[in-house]
Amino acid sequence: MSSKQRHNLIKNLTVKELSEICKSCKLSGYSKYKQKELARFVAENTNIPLKELEGMVNGFIEDRLLTKIKDSEDYFLFKNVIIEHFDEELIKAKAGEFTVTIMNLGTEEFEYYCDEKCNDYRYHVKKGRYPFCKHYMAVIAELIYQNKIDLEKTELKYISGAVLDSLLKTIEKRNKEDGILKSSDREIESTLQKLKDDFLEISKQNSQISRKKYDERPERVFENLVDEAFQLLEFDTIPRRAEFGWDLLIVGTHASPPYLNVIECKTAKNGLYDYLMHNPDYLIRLKSYCIDMCKEKLIGAYKEYVKYMTIVAPDFPKEIIMHSSKFSYMSGGLILSFLPVSTLLYLVEKYRENPILTHDLIEDLFKLPKVIEKSDIDEIFLKAEYQIEEIIFKSKEILRSSMNEFSHNTDSCFIKLDEIMLGKLIDDVLFSLEPHLIKRGIKESMGVKTISIKHDYFKIWNIVLQSLTQEFSKILEEQSLTQEKRTELKEEITKLLQL
Numbered sequence: 287m288s289s290k291q292r293h294n295l296i297k298n299l300t301v302k303e304l305s306e307i308c309k310s311c312k313l314s315g316y317s318k319y320k321q322k323e324l325a326r327f328v329a330e331n332t333n334i335p336l337k338e339l340e341g342m343v344n345g346f347i348e349d350r351l352l353t354k355i356k357d358s359e360d361y362f363l364f365k366n367v368i369i370e371h372f373d374e375e376l377i378k379a380k381a382g383e384f385t386v387t388i389m390n391l392g393t394e395e396f397e398y399y400c401d402e403k404c405n406d407y408r409y410h411v412k413k414g415r416y417p418f419c420k421h422y423m424a425v426i427a428e429l430i431y432q433n434k435i436d437l438e439k440t441e442l443k444y445i446s447g448a449v450l451d452s453l454l455k456t457i458e459k460r461n462k463e464d465g466i467l468k469s470s471d472r473e474i475e476s477t478l479q480k481l482k483d484d485f486l487e488i489s490k491q492n493s494q495i496s497r498k499k500y501d502e503r504p505e506r507v508f509e510n511l512v513d514e515a516f517q518l519l520e521f522d523t524i525p526r527r528a529e530f531g532w533d534l535l536i537v538g539t540h541a542s543p544p545y546l547n548v549i550e551c552k553t554a555k556n557g558l559y560d561y562l563m564h565n566p567d568y569l570i571r572l573k574s575y576c577i578d579m580c581k582e583k584l585i586g587a588y589k590e591y592v593k594y595m596t597i598v599a600p601d602f603p604k605e606i607i608m609h610s611s612k613f614s615y616m617s618g619g620l621i622l623s624f625l626p627v628s629t630l631l632y633l634v635e636k637y638r639e640n641p642i643l644t645h646d647l648i649e650d651l652f653k654l655p656k657v658i659e660k661s662d663i664d665e666i667f668l669k670a671e672y673q674i675e676e677i678i679f680k681s682k683e684i685l686r687s688s689m690n691e692f693s694h695n696t697d698s699c700f701i702k703l704d705e706i707m708l709g710k711l712i713d714d715v716l717f718s719l720e721p722h723l724i725k726r727g728i729k730e731s732m733g734v735k736t737i738s739i740k741h742d743y744f745k746i747w748n749i750v751l752q753s754l755t756q757e758f759s760k761i762l763e764e765q766s767l768t769q770e771k772r773t774e775l776k777e778e779i780t781k782l783l784q785l
């Protein structure tokens with residue numbers, strides 16, 4: 287087998303990739319070469335069978351394409367792609383400032399051009415190092431998202447296997463943000479399993495796991511896992527978009543009033559995050575994340591929602607809490623808490639098993655200017671049980687007293703209501719579920735009353751509604767046993783029979 291064939295195969299690989307081949311064949315003395323000579327050196331000195339070498343090269347290309355898909359998210363997920371023209375032969379689109387032209391998609395004559403501003407296109411795609419730039423990927427994602435391409439019918443060159451999977455995942459993310467798809471039970475299960483398996487290891491910068499399973503550096507994977515953990519607690523989350531600044535915002539939408547917690551994700555190789563102990567100046571930066579990069583950018587009442595900052599890390603030294611009071615002073619009253627990964631995981635697992643915590647109750651955790659412990663979690667679960675008992679007690683009482691008001695309209699067979707009475711009954715009972723399970727408002731344009739049902743609290747609804755229906759049937763039973771007043775029908779018949 288000729289070294290020429292080998293050379294053809296690998297001549298466009300990067301120095302890093304060529305070095306990896308050298309390493310795997312245990313070649314030495316390659317570090318002195320530049321790309322061109324290195325490619326020749328590898329072609330002449332390696333004895334990897336051509337098929338195997340082809341597999342390696344394809345692996346490298348796949349890795350590059352996966353990065354392109356990740357990079358394309360900046361355009362596609364942030365709705366920054368516009369399809370300007372679309373027909374079978376020609377597609378013209380804009381990804382941000384970059385114009386992409388695609389011809390004969392899905393056919394042998396397929397060709398595409400990216401903007402002249404695109405360095406990637408100029409230096410890599412044109413020279414055949416890889417098949418496309420991130421702008422092309424962003425456009426393809428948008429086309430699939432808009433149902434302009436049917437993947438069953440159109441075969442996209444180079445997009446298959448892991449690359450296709452990754453692309454579809456990106457599109458699913460957008461659909462989810464639009465509320466088109468809801469995470470299924472199975473997805474919750476698999477996210478939970480992922481957290482159980484990898485959360486702690488990733489927080490300790492296990493780069494082997496992060497590279498193998500997630501294709502990214504541990505710091506970034508950690509941020510994503512923290513985001514997913516809070517999503518499993520039914521928080522709205524806003525992951526960071528800038529290179530610097532806060533990592534994640536979580537929004538306690540269901541709380542009254544809502545709140546914002548600025549989350550800082552920190553990995554630590556030895557498992558203990560103590561950077562803050564040695565670099566107290568770092569507090570100034572944290573303050574700036576919360577104040578300059580968040581609170582000051584909001585307006586009106588939203589500003590007041592910014593109340594908390596929480597650092598999530600593998601673990602913390604106990605003395606770290608001394609920084610909380612300093613931070614509170616510096617930031618004008620924000621509360622800084624420390625959440626070890628094991629505690630967050632404990633909270634998520636316990637919550638998924640028994641989703642009875644409201645955002646108000648979880649807020650109690652963020653109010654603790656300390657290292658949050660498992661016992662703090664147990665405590666809010668206890669509080670949640672009391673809270674549910676209270677809701678049940680109140681709503682049952684209101685149901686009963688409302689029903690009692692109708693007793694003058696009750697005979698031995700019926701409790702009789704008209705539309706207005708029924709409306710009042712429903713209104714009274716709903717009122718008893720406020721603010722935990724529903725939120726009331728007014729449509730400003732029309733002055734119509736509205737009710738928002740907090741469906742995330744389905745488990746609490748379930749417990750409360752079961753108690754309410756039991757109470758309702760109990761009231762019916764009591765009426766049935768005690769009411770002796772004749773019905774109208776009986777009255778009539780008695781009268782007609784002249785009894």
Ligand SMILES: [Zn+2]
Pocket residue numbers: 384400401404406407419420421422
């Ligand atoms: Zn481009």
